[in-house]
Amino acid sequence: MKRIVIAMSLLLPLIGCEPVTPTGTPPVRVEPTQASYIPASAVKPDNEPTPTAVDAAMAWAERYSQAVLERDAALERAREAERGQEDAEKKTRELQRDLEQVNRELADANKTLLVLQGELDKWKRDVLGFREEIRAAMAAELTALQQIMKVLGGELAEPVPYEFEGDDPSEEDAQ
Numbered sequence: 001m002k003r004i005v006i007a008m009s010l011l012l013p014l015i016g017c018e019p020v021t022p023t024g025t026p027p028v029r030v031e032p033t034q035a036s037y038i039p040a041s042a043v044k045p046d047n048e049p050t051p052t053a054v055d056a057a058m059a060w061a062e063r064y065s066q067a068v069l070e071r072d073a074a075l076e077r078a079r080e081a082e083r084g085q086e087d088a089e090k091k092t093r094e095l096q097r098d099l100e101q102v103n104r105e106l107a108d109a110n111k112t113l114l115v116l117q118g119e120l121d122k123w124k125r126d127v128l129g130f131r132e133e134i135r136a137a138m139a140a141e142l143t144a145l146q147q148i149m150k151v152l153g154g155e156l157a158e159p160v161p162y163e164f165e166g167d168d169p170s171e172e173d174a175q
Helices: 002-015 053-152 169-174
Strands: none
Touching: none
């Protein structure tokens, strides 16, 4: 208790409290006069009371509570930003994994496509080869039919070699 009284007696003069005289008479107050270099609006009117230590303490308590509220709000914003950053980092890691998976699938698809392209080229060569074989077989068949007609007594002026009419597909592939 003594410490509080000593602390208050040292603190009160610093914040502007005036000591009470032991005789019980209040000290004489000197009213400030307005200097010529101070504008009239800078001087407080006489009807405003001078703030007391309690008023100053209440004002500081109000400022402190406002500062605490602002600090709490700033801490909450910081926590929210941290949670948002963690969520963004998590989403980034997920997207990175997805991207790696898509790249692997794309590489596999490219390999498969190259294999299929090779098989398609082989199939085209085989088809063109079969066309030539079919043409040769048809030419042989026509020659045989002409000979059969000749043996059976049909009249043929001359054996006609078989020629294909229209576009030659081997010319299309050469282009």
